[in-house]
Amino acid sequence: MAPAPLPLLVAAFSLLFAAATPIRDVADACSSQVQAADFEHLNSSAMHLPLHHSRGPCSPVSAPSDLPFSAVLTHDDSRIASLAARLAKAPSSSSSARPTVTVASLYRANDEVDGVAASLASVPLTPGTSYGVGNYVTRMGLGTPAKPYIMVVDTGSSLTWLQCSPCRVSCHRQSGPVFDPKTSSSYAAVSCSTPQCNDLSTATLNPAACSSSDVCIYQASYGDSSFSVGYLSKDTVSFGSNSVPNFYYGCGQDNEGLFGRSAGLMGLARNKLSLLYQLAPTLGYSFSYCLPSSSSSGYLSIGSYNPGQYSYTPMVSSTLDDSLYFIKLSGMTVAGKPLAISSSEYSSLPTIIDSGTVITRLPTTVYDALSKAVAGAMKGTKRADAYSILDTCFVGQASSLRVPAVSMAFSGGAALKLSAQNLLIDVDSSTTCLAFAPARSAAIIGNTQQQTFSVVYDVKSNRIGFAAGGCR
The missing domain is CATH 2.40.70.10 (Acid Proteases)
Incomplete structure (x- = not known):
């Protein structure tokens, strides 16, 4: 999960160095590397974000220092298995062990939104891609006024989603507060009759559902049994001083699995609902990145390039x-x-x-x-x-x-x-x-x-x- 910062990016130091370095020194070093990073090769008209490796000490969602690398490989193998199943248009080999996600369970906790069709109540979600600890993260602003959230960046996913209050069923532990739609003056739930709701089936490889109050429900699932289920929504998305209104994303109410301490997932795949395609009318159909190693700085840049x-x-x-x-x-x-x-x-x-x-x-x-x-x-x-x-x-x-x-x-x-x-x-x-x-x-x-x-x-x-x- 499978699925990055831009004109500034945080460098990741080795875990060994981090363990032996005072927290203040690490913070100062990270800040210095961001300030010293050379981004002259990036096009000034694009939108740039700093990119962090999740296992580096400069990452806002660093993995535990005692995490064995075998765990990274286990998650990586789950991702490969689910990608293979996705290409074969068949369930992954681990599907029998994967719990069935019941859309109805999301609404039993919600008195305002209920009445999900019985035929959708126990449909096993199609395996997507596994997201483990070998991923890269950046900050994305959402809402009006905008607040920052740490997102996993992934080229193999389409729908962007993040955890939303009140987390009617379940939210995994994340770094920073969970997004509360009530605090955003530009937030709106998306109805079932919209083209974007119809596009969910190709974006998530799972069917959309519909509440009795005509709210579109997305279901995103991944190869290691992780999943997010919630309301398709739209709001203003921002990166630094750049903001784009009417951005469609998933407002997760049941989010379970291996997403680290991120708020959610940023999708950059080739799909109408991906971040790339939604920003393309403003920035163009291209993005670039430099994935940092454990001792370098990186970036994600969306828009024109040299x-x-x-x-x-x-x-x-x-x-x-x-x-x-x-x-x-x-x-x-x-x-x-x-x-x-x-x-x-x-x-x-x-x-x-x-x-x-x-x-x-x-x-x-x-x-x-x-x-x-x-x-x-x-x-x-x-x-x-x-x-x-x-x-x-x-x-x-x-x-x-x-x-x-x-x-x-x-x-x-x-x-x-x-x-x-x-x-x-x-x-x-x-x-x-x-x-x-x-x-x-x-x-x-x-x-x-x-x-x-x-x-x-x-x-x-x-x-x-x-x-x-x-x-x-």
Whole structure:
């Protein structure tokens, strides 16, 4: 869940550094990094937000410092399973263990809104995407007067939603107060007869419901049994000094699962109800980001960008899911040598680029060749036991090892030249592993490989661009 700040962004320090540093010093360091960040490469006409990694100490919703990395991988695998099920238009393998969300339960606690159709009372929600602790967050303003809320940013989701008072059924613990619609003079519930209510089925992959008072009800569900159910609403959304009225979003009344301490989810997928598409008439159909590592600053920028700095790959059309971002992986090299496989193996599965997936998944043949080539190039480095889903591991930390140059090439000439931190991921204090795994039904370019690159999603021109050195 699967699903970022802009002209300023908070850098994330290592958890080890945070644990040994006084809180005041960490706060001062975070502030200094924001002030020192170089955003000259961003277009001044776009809307910029700071982007935080949820596991960094500068994050407003930092994960517990004792959280094992295996938990990140477990959530990541749930996300992959649900994406695979979504592409296959079938329930995920964990659906039998997933509780049925009863829309009626939301309204038994509400004397004003009731009468949900019986046929909707016990419909299992379609699995969406899992949201764990490998995600990125930013602040979004909502209401009049505007108040800030911490949101998970995700390119694999469409509907933006956040927890709303009075949380008639359940709200998870979040950082800061829950949004109260009664405090916003621009808030309005959305009726069932609106086009936006009809659009919910494609935005959430679940049917909309309708209350007896004609309020549209959304149902958003995710692959790890997390879900949000509530009222489709509209209000003024703001980012810094920029505000846009009549923004459609979900006002969650029953929100349960693994959303960390965020207020909700910001959707940037290709859908009428996504944040991107709703802001597009004002800002244009593009957004860019630089995902920060544990020691860098990042941003999310919505709107126009400087096109000359990027190398591009076309977005690939797919009938599997027209809201996700598909591209074509065309080759990989290790130490300057192409992997010893046929070029057709790279396109044996559809490939998605996704901000919410931590570990990149490759077609099995490609992964096996990559694993063998990297291990061969690092034959002088002591091997470590497999860790969870990662089976190519080494003793040491990524920053201290000599690793081969690895590049991922995409159709059209775009490429990602991976640093050690893009190639390997530290799973504990003494072990680092290849940050790739075999794919199920789709290859996925995850956020570890994207970190510190500037990535632009130019939906209008139907292309995705990459540029090195997007953030520190």
